[in-house]
Amino acid sequence: MKRYSALALLKAGLTGQRGxxxxxxxxxxxxxxxxxxxxxxxxxxxxxxxxxxxxxxRNIAVLEKGWxxxxxxxxxxxxxxxxxxQKPLHDLFDxxxxxxxxMSDALNFNVMFSPRGALFLGHSDGDMTVLAQRxxxxxxxxxxxxxxxxxxxxKLVPLLDMAPDARFPIHGGLIQRRGGTARxxxxxxxxxxxxxxxxxxxxxxxxxxxxxxxxxxVSGVATTRGPIAAGRVGIxxxxxxxPVAAFxxxxxxxxxxxxxxxxxxxxxxxxxxxxxxxxxxCYISQSDKGGIVLGGDPDQFPSYAQxxxxxxxxxxxxxxxxxxPALSRLRMVRCWAGTTDMxxxxxxxxxxxxxxxxxxxxxxxYGGFKATPASGWCYAHVLATGDNHPLAAPFAFxxxxxxxxxxxxxxxxxxxxx
Amino acid sequence: xxQIDCPYCGAxxxxxxxxxxxxxxxxxxxxxxxxxVRRLYARANPRGFDDELWxxxxxxxxxxxxxxxxxxxxxxxxxxFDPALHR
Ligand SMILES: Cc1cc2nc3c(=O)[nH]c(=O)nc-3n(C[C@H](O)[C@H](O)[C@H](O)COP(=O)(O)OP(=O)(O)OC[C@H]3O[C@@H](n4cnc5c(N)ncnc54)[C@H](O)[C@@H]3O)c2cc1C
Ligand SMILES: [Zn+2]
Numbered sequence: 131m132k133r134y135s136a137l138a139l140l141k142a143g144l145t146g147q148r149g150x151x152x153x154x155x156x157x158x159x160x161x162x163x164x165x166x167x168x169x170x171x172x173x174x175x176x177x178x179x180x181x182x183x184x185x186x187x188r189n190i191a192v193l194e195k196g197w198x199x200x201x202x203x204x205x206x207x208x209x210x211x212x213x214x215x216q217k218p219l220h221d222l223f224d225x226x227x228x229x230x231x232x233m234s235d236a237l238n239f240n241v242m243f244s245p246r247g248a249l250f251l252g253h254s255d256g257d258m259t260v261l262a263q264r265x266x267x268x269x270x271x272x273x274x275x276x277x278x279x280x281x282x283x284x285k286l287v288p289l290l291d292m293a294p295d296a297r298f299p300i301h302g303g304l305i306q307r308r309g310g311t312a313r314x315x316x317x318x319x320x321x322x323x324x325x326x327x328x329x330x331x332x333x334x335x336x337x338x339x340x341x342x343x344x345x346x347x348v349s350g351v352a353t354t355r356g357p358i359a360a361g362r363v364g365i366x367x368x369x370x371x372x373p374v375a376a377f378x379x380x381x382x383x384x385x386x387x388x389x390x391x392x393x394x395x396x397x398x399x400x401x402x403x404x405x406x407x408x409x410x411x412c413y414i415s416q417s418d419k420g421g422i423v424l425g426g427d428p429d430q431f432p433s434y435a436q437x438x439x440x441x442x443x444x445x446x447x448x449x450x451x452x453x454x455p456a457l458s459r460l461r462m463v464r465c466w467a468g469t470t471d472m473x474x475x476x477x478x479x480x481x482x483x484x485x486x487x488x489x490x491x492x493x494x495x496y497g498g499f500k501a502t503p504a505s506g507w508c509y510a511h512v513l514a515t516g517d518n519h520p521l522a523a524p525f526a527f528x529x530x531x532x533x534x535x536x537x538x539x540x541x542x543x544x545x546x547x548x
Numbered sequence: 549x550x551q552i553d554c555p556y557c558g559a560x561x562x563x564x565x566x567x568x569x570x571x572x573x574x575x576x577x578x579x580x581x582x583x584x585v586r587r588l589y590a591r592a593n594p595r596g597f598d599d600e601l602w603x604x605x606x607x608x609x610x611x612x613x614x615x616x617x618x619x620x621x622x623x624x625x626x627x628x629f630d631p632a633l634h635r
Contacts, residue, residue, distance in 0.1 A: 372593030381590035386618070431567035431602075434595050434619045439549050441563050474589055530589040543588050546567055 131327035133238050153319060154326035159333050162359035163191045165513055166351055167366055168338045168374060170194025172203040172314075172499065173491055174366035175321035175332070176506020177513065179237075182328035184507070185514035190330045191360075192322075193353060195337035199318030202368045203499065205468035207391045207425045209404055209413060210500040211248040211309030213275055215264045218524035218536050219477060224273050225521055226504035227308055233503060239320030241312050242418060247403040248309030249278075249286065251453070252301045257409055261304040268306075278303040286403060289454050297452035298410060310404060311415055317502055340377045341488070348378065348487035364489040364513050369434065369469025371492035378485045382492070383474035383530050385545050388429040389496045390438035392447075392465035396420030400456065412449035414457075422460060424450050428470060428496060430546035438467040470496050472545035475535035480508055481518050481526040489513055490527060495548065553626050556608045564606040571599040571613060574634055595619055601629065 132138070132151050142149060165181060167174045170192045181187045192198075210230055212223035229236075230243050252258040258277075265275035283303045284292050292300055322332050333355075340352035341363070350359035367374050369386045396419050406413040411427050426446025429438050443465055451458045473479060473493030478501070483490050491509045494501060508522035518526060529535060541547040550562035570591060575584045592598065600614045611629035616622070 370595075372591065373595045376592070376594070381592055383589040383591065385591055385593050386595075432593065432598070432600070432618050433621070435621060439562070441549065531585055544569060 131238075131323065153323045154332050157331045157333060159191065159193075159336060159353070159355055159358050160331065162350070163331070164189040164361045165364065166190075166358060166360040166362075167192045167364045168351065169201070169366035169368065169370075170198035170318070170322070170332060170334065171201045171366065171368060172199065172317045172321065172502040173368075173494075173505045173509070174364075175318055175325060176502050177364060177366060177491070177509040178330045178332070179321045179325040179328070180507050180510035181514055182325055182330055185510060187514060188329040191358070192325070192330065192332045193336045193338055193351070193358075194332070194334045195354075197334050198322050198332060199315050202468040202470065203318050203502075204314055205391065205466055206314055206499045207413060207415065207423050208311045208314050208499055209248060209309070209406070209415065210243070210312055211306050211404075212273060212500070213248070213264065213268055213304070213306040213309065214538055215267055216536055216538055217267075217271060219538060220268060220271060220273055222504055222508070222521050222525070223501055225507070226501045229503035229507065230312065231308075233317075233320070237320040237324045239316060239323060241316040241320050243310065243312040244418070245308050245310040247286075247305050247307045249283070249403050249405050250304045251283070251405065251407045252303055253298050253407065253409050254301060258301050261302070265304050274306055274308055276305050276307065278305055287401065287405060287454075289400060289456050290405075291453060291455050298407070298449070305403075311417075313418070314499065321506070338374065338377075346486060348485060362487050362489065362513055364491060364509060366491045366509065368471045368492060368494065368498070371471045371490065375483070375490065378483070378488055380483060380485065382479070382490070383543075384479070384493050385432050385472050386434050386469050387431065387472045387545060388433045388435060388438045388467045389425070389470045390429075390442055390465055390467040391423065391425040392443055392462050393417070393421040393423050394457070394460035395463050397422070397460065401454070405453065407449070407453065410449045412446050412453070414450050414454065421463070422457060428472070428546070434469050436467050436469055470494075472548070474530065474543045474545065475537040476539055476541075476545075476548050477536040478505070478525050479527050480505065480522040481512060482516075483527055495545070550621055550623065552602070552612075552614070552623065554604050554607060554610070554612065555626060555628050556610050557604065560604070560607055564604060565602050565612075566605040568601040568603055568611075571601055571634055574601070597624070
C-alpha cells in the first residue's frame with residue numbers, strides 16, 4: 131500500500147494526478163478462509179482490519195452483496211458521541227471515541243473526524259434533571275460531560291430560537307465536547323484499504339444466501355459466487371440480520387425498520403456543533419460541504435423498503451425549523467433511508483450465536499456508526515479467540531433470556547417505542 | 549404512505565394507525581415462562597409477508613390484523629382482531 135501523505139499529494143499534483151494505485155484489490159473469492167465476515171459495512175470492514183492488525187490473522191474475507199459502505203454506513207447522519215446513560219453502553223462507546231480520535235492516522239486515510247461537540251437540548255425542568263443525571267453518570271466514569279445554562283447554549287448556537295414564546299423553549303443543554311461527526315464513506319473506504327493491505331479479501335457483489343453445516347457446525351457459506359468454506363463466520367449485516375440468521379434456523383430479538391435522513395442545499399457555515407433533542411427526536415448538523423444534515427424518528431413499523439414515509443421528514447423538518455428558524459430558508463435537496471436493525475432492548479448484540487462457528491454483530495438500531503471502531507475491535511476479539519471481549523460481554527445474545535437487557539430508553543420489547 | 553382499509557372505517561392514511569407487534573408474539577398471562585420469552589424475543593423478521601397486529605389509534609381505536617409485505621408494503625388483508633383466535 132502506497133501511503134497517502136501531503137508530499138505524495140504534492141508530487142501527484144505536479145504530475146497530473148497519475149500514478150495513484152487502486153485503494154483495494156478486487157479479488158476472486160478463494161475456496162476457503164479461516165474467518166468470513168458477512169457484510170461490508172463499517173463494522174464488518176473494521177472487524178476484518180482488527181483481525182489482521184491486532185490478532186495477526188491473514189486468511190480473512192469480507193463478503194458484501196452490493197458495494198462496501200452502501201448500507202447504513204453510507205446512509206447515516208454520522209453523529210459520533212459516547213454519552214449514553216448506562217455503564218455498559220458508555221464504556222463501549224467511549225472506547226470507540228478513543229479509537230475515532232486516532233483513526234485517520236491509524237488507517238492512513240482521512241476519515242474527517244470532527245470533534246465539534248455533541249449538544250443535547252433541554253426543553254423543560256424535567257429535561258434538565260435527566261440531562262444532569264446523565265452528565266453525573268458520565269463524569270463518574272471519567273467521560274466528559276458539561277451541563278450548559280441557557281445563556282451558554284445561546285452563545286454556542288446563536289441561531290437557536292431563544293425567544294420566551296419559542297415553540298420548543300430551551301432551558302439549557304448537555305454537551306460532550308469530544309463528540310462530533312465523521313465522513314461515513316471514508317470510514318468504510320479507510321478500513322477496506324487498510325485491511326486489504328494486510329491481506330484481507332474484500333469481495334463485493336457477493337451475496338451470502340445460506341450456510342454450509344457440518345456436524346451441527348457452520349463450515350462455510352453459500353454465495354451468489356459459489357460456496358466458500360470457513361472456520362468461523364461472523365454476521366455483520368445490520369438491517370438484514372433477521373434474514374441471514376434465518377439461513378441457520380435462528381430467530382433474533384431484532385426487527386428491521388426504516389430510518390430516514392435528509393440534507394439541504396450547501397450554505398456557508400451556520401451551525402458548528404451537533405444539535406440534538408432527545409425529547410423531540412430531531413438532530414441537526416452541518417456537513418463539511420455545507421449541507422445541513424437532518425434526521426428524526428424511524429418509521430416505527432417493520433420494513434426493508436429503504437424508502438420511508440413523508441410524515442417523518444415533515445415532522446423532523448418542522449422541529450428543526452422551530453429550533454433554528456433560519457433553516458426555513460433552505461431547500462431540501464435529498465432524502466434517503468436505511469434499514470436499521472432494531473433490537474428489543476435498544477442495545478447491540480455482539481457475541482457467539484447458539485450455532486457452533488456462527489457469530490452475530492447486529493442490533494445497533496439507529497446508533498451504530500459511532501460504535502464502528504469499537505464494534506470491529508470487539509467482534510474481531512470474539513472471532514479470533516472465541517471469548518467475548520470484556521467490553522462486549524454485557525451484549526451477549528443470551529442476555530434476553532437471562533433478563534439482563536440493557537434498555538437505555540426503558541421501553542421494553544417494542545422497538546417502535548424507542 | 550400506505551393506505552389501510554380499516555374494516556370499521558374504510559380506507560384511511562397509514563399515519564392514523566400504529567403498529568403493535570407480530571401476531572405470533574402475543575403473550576398471554578397463563579403462558580409458560582419459556583414460551584413467553586420465546587414469543588417476546590424471537591422474531592422471524594422476514595423480508596417478505598408477515599401477520600401483524602395494528603391499531604387504528606387515531607380513528608376508531610380498534611385492533612386489526614394485517615398481512616403485509618415488508619419490502620413492497622403490499623397489504624393483502626386487513627381483518628378485525630379476535631382475541632379468542634390469537635392466544
Ligand atoms: C438514516 C440513518 C441515520 C443514522 N444516523 C446515525 C448517527 O447519526 N450516528 C450513529 O452512530 N448511527 C447512525 N445510524 C446507524 C448506523 O448507520 C448503523 O448502526 C451502522 O452504520 C451500521 O453499520 P454496519 O456496518 O453494521 O451496517 P451496514 O453499513 O448496513 O453494512 C451491512 C452490509 O451488509 C450487507 N449485506 C446484507 N445482507 C448481506 C448478505 N446476505 N450477504 C452479503 N452482504 C450482505 C449490506 O449490503 C451492507 O453493506 C443511522 C442509520 C440510518 C439508516
Ligand atoms: Zn377504524
